[in-house]
Amino acid sequence: MPKIKKLTPISTLADGMKTQTEELYDKIPSSTPPAPIAEKVTSETIVPMYKKPGRKKDNSIIPRQNGKLIFFEERHNRAVEEIHWQCKVDRQDVVRTALNEFLKHYMAGEIISPEGAELIRQYVRDTHL
Numbered sequence: 001m002p003k004i005k006k007l008t009p010i011s012t013l014a015d016g017m018k019t020q021t022e023e024l025y026d027k028i029p030s031s032t033p034p035a036p037i038a039e040k041v042t043s044e045t046i047v048p049m050y051k052k053p054g055r056k057k058d059n060s061i062i063p064r065q066n067g068k069l070i071f072f073e074e075r076h077n078r079a080v081e082e083i084h085w086q087c088k089v090d091r092q093d094v095v096r097t098a099l100n101e102f103l104k105h106y107m108a109g110e111i112i113s114p115e116g117a118e119l120i121r122q123y124v125r126d127t128h129l
């Protein structure tokens with residue numbers, strides 16, 4: 001028949017360690033005397049302010065779907081980075097703003113205007129072999 005060991009719960013051990021630590025702290029003299037406590041009477045409760053770790057919550061109303069992977073020319077990448085730092089906005093907001101302006105100017109409903117189509121064709125000619 002196997003031996004049955006009696007285990008002490010962690011909460012009991014933690015309480016004992018806490019008591020021992022407090023006793024040791026009270027016994028050991030400090031090199032600096034404790035600072036005098038000035039009583040302040042305030043009606044407000046002081047709430048400690050701290051930042052939560054991790055990324056800041058995104059307040060965008062744009063759903064996180066329809067993601068795309070885009071490769072930029074070096075000059076466009078530098079420009080997006082500069083705008084990102086100067087305006088303190090997300091890089092994708094810069095790209096979405098530019099796309100929004102292009103669509104306002106060159107899209108009528110679901111059909112692109114001839115000028116917009118020509119701009120795209122010209123850019124493709126300039127950037128492809």
